[in-house]
Amino acid sequence: MQATHRPLALIVLAAGAGTRMNSDLPKPLHPLGNAPIVAHTIAAGGALEPARLIVVTGHGAEQVEQALAEIAPEAVTVRQSPQLGTGHAVLQAAEALADFDGDAMVLYGDSPFFTPETLQAMRIARSAHDVVMLGFHPADPGRYGRLVMQDDKLQRIVEYKDATEAERAITFCNSGVLCADAATLMGLLSKVTNDNAAGEYYLTDIPELGIAEGLSATAIACDEAETIGINSRAELARAEAQFQSQRRAELIEAGVTMQAPDTVHFALDTHIGRDAVIEPYVVFGPDVTVESGAQIRAFSHLEGCHVSSGAVVGPYARLRPGAEIGNDAKIGNFVEVKAAEIAEGAKVNHLSYIGDATVGARANVGAGTVTCNYDGVMKHRTEIGADAFIGSDTMLVAPVKVGDRAMTASGSTITEDVPEAALAISRAKQVTKPGLAVKLRDRLKAIKAAKTKD
Structure with a gap:
């Protein structure tokens, strides 16, 4: 049998319509932990350092492929059209794997919680078996497909509707994740038929077809929490809660x-x-x-x-x-900071916006300071030197530089560079008119009273 150091290709199925999501956004792109669901699947598989990543798209293919260009630029995308089942979906990767000598692992773009440890355990199992399936023991086996085992050998996968009472009593259920030699997998997929009620080609037929050809199949178990798929908004909300709970626990640990x-x-x-x-x-x-x-x-x-x-x-x-x-x-x-470097020991403590800027070491930026970085067309940078002091309510109209150890007076609008160690003051001279406030207030009251009479 093959050793675990063989090259690995990941095949991620992300073609489903996800009609229960009731959304114009393809299901694999719905956000989970501030990233598309499919990004979680790719991250888990990516920990195995695959030599090749193939993503099967279908519904909303252009949107999914555009997102994948950012999530995983190394991914090769293939389209499944029409969508005729999981076996048919994996078969779309045949051409992309034509020159590949190694194992293939099938993952699902709507199942984000498989761990790298579980996937690595599948690879290890591959060293003793030709086909490896991933199973789990759910609290409620319900209508999951059952994995029929004899000792450590997988005999077949039986769907609930086709199972006998004895088979329905089995609690070891199929997650759908599979690992096999890539060429072997594609060869077996070419023999899968759609002779079933749905008229679809099922990946679950692979173990039995392989056994009929003298190959060895097995299944390993993972925790039920890893197998959760997302098919509705309610399931997405529960998945978000699960993701956040796991991340909090990991970080605390x-x-x-x-x-x-x-x-x-x-x-x-x-x-x-x-x-x-x-x-x-x-x-x-x-x-x-x-x-x-x-x-x-x-x-x-x-x-x-x-x-x-x-x-x-x-x-x-x-x-x-x-x-x-x-x-x-x-x-x-x-305080809001955007596209800006705040150097060691610098302080921006109150009610300020620092955008497209550099603030030098130990500089102090006073309350209400704004780097006025946008002229309506372009962005411009502000540079504040080390040990500079920016007085409260200073408007720094970029592009502008304030030198090391320089200061700006509170309430200033700075439109020109301030040299090192200089003080810049840019504000109108205060003019005080004794008694004018009372006269002005009385005048305004009279105007208001006249308008009320009218």
Whole structure:
């Protein structure tokens, strides 16, 4: 038999219509953990370092293929049209595997919870058997297909409607995941017929066809939680709850402190280092890394950003794509940072917007500061030097530079570069008119009273 070091091809089935989702969005693209469902499947399989990734598309093929170009640019896509069952879907990968010498593993784009450990166990089982199926023991076997075993050998897969009472009593059920030599799998698929009530070609026929040719088949077991498929909005909501629960548990086990874990929401690709502290009601969008020892305070929203060791973010902060927060930097309440680098020890503590900018080490940005980065057509950058002090309510009209150790006076609108160590003041001179406030108020009241009479 073949060893586990053989090259592996993943075949991900993502062609289904998903009519129960009641959506214009193809089912594999519905978000789970801020990533398309199919991205979870690809991530689990990707941990096995496959030599080839083939995704079978069908319903909404163009949308799915466009998304895959970002999720997994290495993927080869093939279309299933018409959609005539799982066996027919896998057979569409035959041409893409024509020159491939290795194993093929079939996964499902609507089943996001299979773990790399389970899939690796299937590969190990392949070293002793020609065909390996993945099974599970559900709390309620219901109408699942049954795996009929004799010792460690799989004899056949029988659908519930075709099963005898003795077979229905079997609790070992079929998940649909399969691993076999790629050429063997395609050869057996060419012999599958659609002689059934649905007129479809079923992947479940493969073990019995293989056994008839003298091949060996087996099935290994995984936890029922891994086998969950998503076919409706309700199932998607339950899957989201399961995903979040698993990620919280994993991160806590890895040394992350969460004061109220059930209130924190993660994305598929969230990375958080040991001894980081995550306060309640924090949301992580895609592509966020938080390094060890950082603190994300309550009610903050992060996406597409990197928070370095010792930094403090929030409460009520928003980090948008391209935000790079340096070691020991501080981003405070109601501060938004986008496409900006906040260097080590810098502070932006209150009510500010820093976009398309660089803030130097140990600089202090006062409350209400705005980098005015957009002129209606183009974006422009603001550069703030090391140890600079930006006074409260400063408008920095980009492109503009504030040098190292420079200062801006509160309430200034800065439109020109500020040299190193200089102080820039740009505001109108205050004029005070004694008694004018009372006169003006009396006049306004008189005007209001006249309008009321009319």
